[in-house]
Amino acid sequence: MIEIRNVSKRFGKLEVLKDVNLTCSPGQCIALIGPNGCGKTTLIKCILGMVLPTSGSIYFKGKNVSRDYKYRCDIGYMPQVGRYPDNMSIGKVFEMIKDIRSAGEKLDEELVTSYQLKAMKHKKMRTLSGGTVQKVSASLSFLFSPEVLILDEPTAGLDPLAAEILKEKIIKEKENGKLIFITSHLLSELDELVTHVILMQEGEIRFHMPVSELKETTQTNSLAKAITHILKLDHVQ
Amino acid sequence: MFNKIQKFIFSDILKNRIVLAYTLLLAILSWSVFSIEDDGNKGVLTLLNIILLTTPLVSIIFTAIYLYNSSEFIELLLSQPIKRGKIWTGLFLGLFSSLAVAFIIGAGVPIMFFVQGSIGLILIGSGVMITGIFVSLGFLCTILTRDKARGIGISILLWLFFSLLFDGLVLFLLFQFADYPIEKVMVGVSALNPIDLARIFIILQLDVSAMLGYTGAIFKDFFGTGFGAIIGFVLMCLWAVIPFMVSRRMFIHKDL
């Protein structure tokens, strides 16, 4: 579904992505992990079209995404930190995004309902707590039942209950055959969610493999342990 | 589709406290100016000074602050299926229309109330134009640097340049070339500063223009005619459009 071919990105002298190649298919839930500054966010932004690759290209359903914007109809994005215009109410934010998407009746309001956002529809974004803002972001990203979901640190800032609701939703959508990207530092949390892991280091993809395969090669039973194992190996070498 | 963004931004900004304060400030200043000055012309002149000072400042700085504060929101918009150009244009139209409405409510209403004839309309029109121009310049400042403090610094400098330094430069040039017939050149030079353009344009409408002497007469010959007025209007429009179009081009090719 998403194919990344030879993508490189430079910010001035700094090379953030080095010749990245990647293919992702529907039904995969991919954890994108790696140390700070490894290029995770840049890669996501490349897929979303916020950052334009220096070279290489990205294909979405076989079509090159550069100079296109309509493909984003099929992507739901939840940013790490959501900020909205101060004086807009929750209702208005939803209305606006719906307006932009020209969405019809078919909306997935499951999260909106679970988070009880409708009850505080008139509250202004300025007055909301960080957690509530994240709930809004999460609800928005799932609202249009997109085929691809990109979630940047989705559970950071959410209270345990809300985080649990979100995780359940992610699992459900995975089972619905959606392609989901998650970046997170909480590896333990990802265990039950993801099917594949991408480890990035210094702008390169170290590996991209199913979780089961990873656990097998490293002889561990959890994602966290597997990753630590690999990083330790690196250190020894 | 950008109209949709504009609509939401517009209502967001109208509720903004700074914009409300700005509207109130303009209203208080204009009502008091007109009730103190018994001579309508004098009132127009005093108000002109106030407008040419505050409107550019508020427009450019508010735009810069608003855009910097909206950077995450702009990212979210970017992840939506919408063209970048439309997002930027929507933001511009939203900011411009809301600040223009603030100006019209704050200063325009008292002007309509106290100033008869075309002068009032020209004053309001110039105020709206100046708003558009400095919102546009604000967009340019914001796109030039990612750093909020630096961006606001640049916008303050730009405001200072157009309201003070430019005129200082003009004064300097006038004395440097005092021995040459530079009046006609000055018509061109003043077109390089939208604030001067607006100020001279309005003074030409008032009878104090007789005091402008020979230079004023040259200006009147030029801007007093229909053709000159159109040129002046087009120049102001260019001042509003060009900085924005440059910033839009940069925004489209920018990594966010």
Place this chain on the structure above:
Amino acid sequence: MPISPGGTFFSNLLTASLLLVGHICGAETHHVGEGFGLASIKQAIHASAKGDTILVHGGFYKEGNIILDKSVSLIGLDMPVLDGQKKFEVLSIKADSVLVSGFKVQFSGRASLDDPGGIKVYDSKYVRIIGNHLYDNFFGIYLQYSQHCVVKDNIIEAFGREEQEIGNGIHCWKCEDLQIIANTITGHRDGIYFEFVYRSIAWRNISSDNIRYGLHFMFSNDDAYITNIFRRNGAGVAVMFTKNVKMYNNTFIDNWGDAATGLLLKEISDSYLFNNRFVRNTSGIFMEGTNRIRIEKNIFKGNGWGMKIQASCSASDILHNNFIGNTFDIGTNGSLVLNTFDGNFWDKYEGYDLNKDKVGDVPYRPLSVFSVIVEQNPPAMLLYRSFIVTLLDRSERLIPTLTPDNFIDNIPRMNALPL
């Protein structure tokens, strides 16, 4: 003595009394008009002798140039019209003690070498021109080499557009002891013109909408003009190359335009301005090369420049005036100032009065730095009302550096004088 029908004749008190005088002196009265004794004024003049009265009845008299060369009273009844057909000087007075009253004099000849006028007085004394209406003449009333004449209660109007194609309303050349009283003059080159006119007075005239000056003095010493109104002229009054002129109670208003002034003083000395009002003129007073002028208790209100005092002026005393709402109170082109400004009220004064003597405790500098800049560099007026100018003026008020030190009112008033 021709017999005339009663009615209108005896009903006219003025005529009756004149007639009475005529009887006493043995003078005669001649009637001119359709149905009266004589058909033309020329005939009547021919028939009359010194001291006679000619009564001209209402009607239209197109007699070319009428020359009045006898000392008679020429009186119009019901405003008879004397028409010059734009070819002739209408009425030429060439005798002493003539009275001309009650005529509408119109359409004199246009510009030619001999300056044709509606009514022109040549080398005569004690001529009185009273209560006439002069309409669209080249010169209205023209006096030359004449003394002790009175020009009173006339309405003088013309429709000139260019200075070259129209003469003056009341033109006086080499005259003495004139009284120009209560005339209304519009649309001429200069409303009233004095050249080499001595010991004369202009009183209660209204001179408005003239192309050049409302009142123009050249080489005319020892004159006075009092309680006149000069409105919307190219310049209100120009007084040039003259000594000892008194200017009291006049109003100079709306003389507004590129080079307009309320009062232009050029090469004047020993003159006195008292209790005049200068309102909404581009410059209230423009003075150049003046000497020993006293300007006292005048009002300067809403002018572009209250006064423009060129460096060539000296020993002027500007005392106890009110300066209110002028864009610039004072302008000058130089720094050498031998004039004094004392005890004036300046509405721009921001000082204080701690000892409550109604005099500001800090001196006032009426010359703003911007007005100095503009004087040196007129195009700088382009920056009028700009932020930088406000800033310059403010800082100059605090620390004077560019404006001349001696341009100063040491005893500025806190309140306007009740003028």
